[in-house]
Amino acid sequence: MELDFERLYAPQRTGLGFTLPSEHRGIRSAWALIGEWLVSYAVGQHDGHASLADAHDWFWGGEESSRLGPAVADVVMPGAITSSREVHALLPYLLDPASVATRRSVIRDRVAPHERVARKKSGAYYTPGDVAAHMVGHLLMPASTRPTTWIDPAQGSGVFLRAALALSPDHEAAREALYGVDIDPFAAEATAFVLTAEDLLLCPDGAAPYERWHRFRRNLATGNSLFLGQIAGGLLGAKGPWRITEAFPEVLDGKFSRVVANPPYIKLPNHPANARLHEIHPVTGSLASADVSPIFVELALSLLADLGSLSVVMPLSPVVSSRSPFPQLRSHLARSDGRVSFECFDRVPDALFGDDIKTRNAIITVTRGTASALTTTPLRRWTSRRRSLAFEAESTVDVSDLPQVPLLLPKIGTTWEHALYKTCFAHPARLANWVLRRQAVPLTRARSVDNSHWSRMVALAPTAYNFLGLTRDATQADSDGHDSENPVALLSFGSAREASAAYALLASRLGFWLWHVTGDGFHTTAKLPSYVPAPTDGETIERLANLGEELWASARTRPLVSVNRGKRTVSYPTWIFGEVIDQIDGAVDIMLGTDAAGRLAEWHERLVVVDHESERIEKVKRKIG
CATH class of the missing domain: 3.40.50.150 (Vaccinia Virus protein VP39)
Incomplete structure (x- = not known):
């Protein structure tokens, strides 16, 4: 390819870090020609069937195509498979020298190995x-x-x-x-093409494409x-x-x-x-x-x-x-x-x-x-x-x-969340004060950790989404087919009644809300019990313990089994038992002196439903209710 890259594309001022190693000359030249063709198509200059020479001539406003040589000048790009409008929208991504790829395709080796390595090395992925x-x-x-x-x-x-x-x-x-x-040395040239196309669409009259390209190029450094x-x-x-x-x-x-x-x-x-x-x-x-x-x-x-x-x-x-x-x-x-x-x-x-x-x-x-x-x-x-x-x-x-x-x-x-958050952290007692010991152990081995005192424990799954994964009895998970070796957090309490009350607090909408607003929306951390307020009076503890036992009695009958890489994880969703959760939330409101139960229920419904026009909405609402 006979293309004087420096004469055509080198920036028109110094100090921008422009370099052109000999081994990059061919690929940079080829991408420049493709960039010209894509710009001309994006702005409606042709119908997608023009040759590289046609686009090059248009871009430079003269006879530059005579310098390309016959091997390139007569190249016609493949027939248009999309509209000029779509090419314009996709132009920054089409001008990425690496193949079209995403983080997932990189991980799963769906792109060429050298391009996969380049993407991982640069850490650069498309911004929609x-x-x-x-x-x-x-x-x-x-x-x-x-x-x-x-x-x-x-x-x-x-x-x-x-x-x-x-x-x-x-x-x-x-x-x-x-x-x-x-x-990336090519980034400045690609960006100049993208901006040139946008400028031509915004203001079709005026300077030639190459003049606009150089105007943008002078403000782009490598x-x-x-x-x-x-x-x-x-x-x-x-x-x-x-x-x-x-x-x-x-x-x-x-x-x-x-x-x-x-x-x-x-x-x-x-x-x-x-x-x-x-x-x-x-x-x-x-x-x-x-x-x-x-x-x-x-x-x-x-x-x-x-x-x-x-x-x-x-x-x-x-x-x-x-x-x-x-x-x-x-x-x-x-x-x-x-x-x-x-x-x-x-x-x-x-x-x-x-x-x-x-x-x-x-x-x-x-x-x-x-x-x-x-x-x-x-x-x-x-x-x-x-x-x-x-x-x-x-x-x-x-x-x-x-x-x-x-x-x-x-x-x-919202202001009500602000007030509730402040109230929770001002409360004199935290659930963490009740926790005597925390261990990270697979649920399959939980019974051997402290078999005689399992009734004083609550298992908290390492991840969550619409509910916290809580288990009061490892034997129940065993019988329901749990065999995953992922560790859960075993929280040990002073008594079975305290453990039942703690289960109720963690299963409450307040407990879930605190997890959601303080965490990343996926992982459960060791800090969660330190955010959840706990009662200080025996009457409230007994009330929550009774509700916790009632909730577990229902939840254990509705196991949810998921399979990942051949391993089964058994969880026991609590959010589907709305009446018991409402009572727990009411007890928490009394404990804190708040009136947040109704708002937390509305918040949770919006979170879980997401799309209120979905065909699944009534099914999801029935579960929440």
Whole structure:
């Protein structure tokens, strides 16, 4: 292929980290030609049957196709299998050099081995367009009267920058104010193609495609964002720390009014300057060796102007994890000037990154120049049929005054939840005060642990979803076919009556709500009993013990058996026995002096049903009731 790549595609200013190793020339040239063809198709320049030469000629506005050589000039892309509108929507993903893949397909080896290795190494996966639009839309409210500059420090193929260009009210100003950095040398070129297509659709008249491409390309750098800081001279991260002004000197203070990102989720790669990360990012730099994404949040804050705002999408860890550096990151965010919000997203029935990428996620937004507040949302659930529900505005409440915040962030969104949470933590006794011993033992071996005292125990399953997996009798699980070797938490109490009362408290809607708002929506942790309030008077303990025994007598008759890899797990759902649960909730209300039972029942129904227009709704409601 006779293509003068540097003459055509090298950025028109220095300092952007542009390199072209000889072994990459062919593949970069091929992708550039494909990029031109896709842009021309996306904007309706042809019907999908044009040759590479036709698209190249159109893109450069002349006779550039004569330089391609006959082996390439006459290549006609395969017949169109979709519309130009769909190509436009998918353009950032079509311009990813790796094959179309998701986290799950990577894990299950459904992509070529070298591409699988590349994806795992980069930790980069697609950001859905509606997620990018949601995040960018938040950053555009309220409208700013000041010039707005955008940066994505892990821009990939430009999904966020495209959303910023498309949604910004001042298109002319936005096209000059979009900046990006990515460690992948091809990312800058792919992003320039994506932005060029968007610009042509927004403003068909004007500069030629190649002129628009170069205008966007001059604001896209190839560098290692992990080493972005206030120390100069690191050759855009290749040798060590560097400043953003080395690439973009016109950004005089190195600050941007809008920062948006989906950072990579990978272990810290080997680099000669790793020892200096703590100088650049003092909160997370020395603690994020297992996952670099927290560093990008700290980086985003450091790039943010005084009156700016940022939005970063990540796994749910910054909200729920007790592993360093996440508690330190939460504290750092809580000290930020302005409003800090955490939007929380469950992974089922649908997930933020689509059905095939089952991760729980958080979108962190910081808005400086506003009244200080720290808000969260409930852990949102939705179905793929009603995906728009994931992005509907919800009421929020400031949680900064609640106990243990920000080390513990309750995922709530209403004033009644705020009041109930505060009441629970103000209560003088906790269920943890009753627990004499906690052991992690497979249920199949639970009887041998303390066979003579099983009546004083409650087994708590390691995971949960719509109910906590609670068992009062290991022999019952044995007889129902439980043979899983996954350990459960065996909680030992002072008496059988205390164990029955504890079972009732954990099975209550309050117990489930506390698990849901303090945890990750899946795992049960050793800390849960320390959050659940417990009675201090004998009358309430006896009342709860009686209800607990009544509940277990019913639950043990309705075992739920699930099979995973040939092993059976037996659980005993309690939420289907609504009348007994109502009585337990009423006793808990009296204990706390609250009136939350009705609201907790409504909350639980909304959580379990998810889609109120589903054909299954009446069946689910009957179970809840």
